Amino acid sequence: MQGVILDELEKYVLSTLGQPGLTRMRNLTGRGDSGYDFSGKYPDNELLVIMRGLVEATGRPPEEIVEEFGIALVPGLLEVYGFLLNPRWSFIDFLLNTEDVMHRGVRLNTPNARPPELEAVRAGPESVTITYRSKRNLCPLAKGIIRGAAAHYKVDITISEERCMLRGDPECLITVAKESL
Ligand code: HEM
Numbered sequence: 001m002q003g004v005i006l007d008e009l010e011k012y013v014l015s016t017l018g019q020p021g022l023t024r025m026r027n028l029t030g031r032g033d034s035g036y037d038f039s040g041k042y043p044d045n046e047l048l049v050i051m052r053g054l055v056e057a058t059g060r061p062p063e064e065i066v067e068e069f070g071i072a073l074v075p076g077l078l079e080v081y082g083f084l085l086n087p088r089w090s091f092i093d094f095l096l097n098t099e100d101v102m103h104r105g106v107r108l109n110t111p112n113a114r115p116p117e118l119e120a121v122r123a124g125p126e127s128v129t130i131t132y133r134s135k136r137n138l139c140p141l142a143k144g145i146i147r148g149a150a151a152h153y154k155v156d157i158t159i160s161e162e163r164c165m166l167r168g169d170p171e172c173l174i175t176v177a178k179e180s181l
Contacts, residue, residue, distance in 0.1 A: 001047050004077065011076070013050065024053065051066060070146075092122075095149070116138075139165055
């Protein structure tokens with residue numbers, strides 16, 4: 001997992017559990033005080049260890065925590081990769097271009113990064129269906145990133161999941177519809 005994600009996760013830990021919580025997580029990962037380099041590559045397991053620590057500390061369901069972290073992650077992702085965003089995009093354009101522009105740009109810019117391959121198709125004038133497949137099974141993170149992006153674009157959305165890997169389906173189908181105000 002790329003350092004930018006783990007660095008944001010540390011910020012999320014700090015904001016939910018404070019400095020003692022962050023110190024506890026750094027002991028669990030064996031990371032000490034050094035933190036993460038944005039473009040460094042780290043074992044996916046560190047994300048799992050920190051998530052498990054958060055579940056234990058808060059008693060909340062893992063999917064809820066991962067999704068909340070996805071929302072919190074977006075400003076940090078945009079700080080690093082915002083240069084890839086086309087300023088003319090609407091929120092719907094952003095979702096349709098995440099794979100071809102954002103994730104592809106991430107792969108070119110940071111060759112050791114492995115963002116998931118997403119397929120996004122228009123489901124209606126103001127809705128998009130995204131197919132997510134990844135061995136990491138981080139669909140709650142995908143939903144959180146979508147919600148965080150909606151906040152960035154200042155739009156209200158509803159998300160429905162026709163299929164989900166966490167329910168045993170081979171992939172997740174996530175439909176995002178922009179609410180008309
Ligand atoms: C601002 C636009 C975006 C940027 C810059 C971005 C960038 C990244 C980066 C750097 C990673 C880490 C890759 C690695 O650790 O090797 C990642 C992972 C991920 N991205 Fe994106 N992403 C964006 C939008 C999205 C959107 C809209 C979704 C959901 C539809 C999404 C879903 C995910 C998921 C679920 C992962 C976790 C890795 C996995 O599941 O295999 N991303 N992204």
